[in-house]
Amino acid sequence: MAKCYILVSISNVLQHQMQDVKLTSDIMYSLKEMFGEQGCSARQDTIRLLLNTKMAQRTPLREHSLKMISYLNTLEVLGADINGESQVDMILQSLPESFKEFRLNYNMNKKIYTMYEMMNELVAVEGILVTANVDTNMVETSSSKPKSKGNGGRKKKDFTKQEGILGDWKAK
Template sequence: MVVMLTYNFSFAIDLMASFNPLAKILDDNKLTGPNYVDWRRNLILVLTAAKVYWILTTGEPELPGPDAPQAERDRKQKWLDDNELAKCYIIGSMSNVLQQQHVGMAVASDIMLNLKEMFGEHSRSARMIAIKGLVSTKMVEGTPVRDHVLKMMGFLNELDVLGAIMDAETHVDIVLSSLSSSFNSS
């Protein structure tokens, strides 16, 4: 039965790819473990395009009572539908072994939490490397500012994907402090 479910999830990704070309990214980059950070970034892109990323950040609504307004029942049904779609994208984009471990989980955000716990240590070391790159990068005199800022933005985006939390002001401060001395305002 598990083989059948695995096949159905793979079929679901192929079917979704025909509706959403971004799903091909997930089909071409299945989660195997060590590629968790890249896979997660691609998954977020696809779930955002499919308009179901909100499922990962919003808890399941309570089951509406029999006298609940229609809007409440509709909200619950939308959550259920979008959760199923997100689960199809998530599970369909995993290796067969990982599919078997997660196929019985009912909530997409629980699957993602479990994967983070399984592969999060890789994220920690990748985050440390990105932080080191970010704080040690200094603009070389004569280098175009645009190129330097794009490099710094790459580090900041990578840190964001890896779960580092920094506010926008800190981003700006880090980039400004990395500029060459010719940009010193004193």
């Protein structure tokens, strides 16, 4: 059954070459010999992409996390063996400085997350950071000096202290 699936999924030329091979493992070995070098190159390219990816400003965290997880899944398909903790560490290192406290908390509390659990935690933290930034901006704008209303910045004259007619009137 496996041999049939393999033969159906490869090109006609390869099907013709592999038709007389009896064992599925022999077909797999032959295919690996033919295309193994391409897998190594693709794996190296994906590792380079993974290690050089940094989250850009204003990129949604979920989008960035899914991109990183996609690279890690591609590596797994290409034969790379990266344990779960290392995968989480790679994603954490790709985050901007604003997630420094999250990384510190992760390391101090020796948290253990799957990639998807960590992504959900990070999305929650992102929501808190966005709310905090909005609140901070509102406080900054409301705490700025109030503008003078209608008098054009001129001081009002205090006529009660003014000398002259009013001063004489007050003295009486």
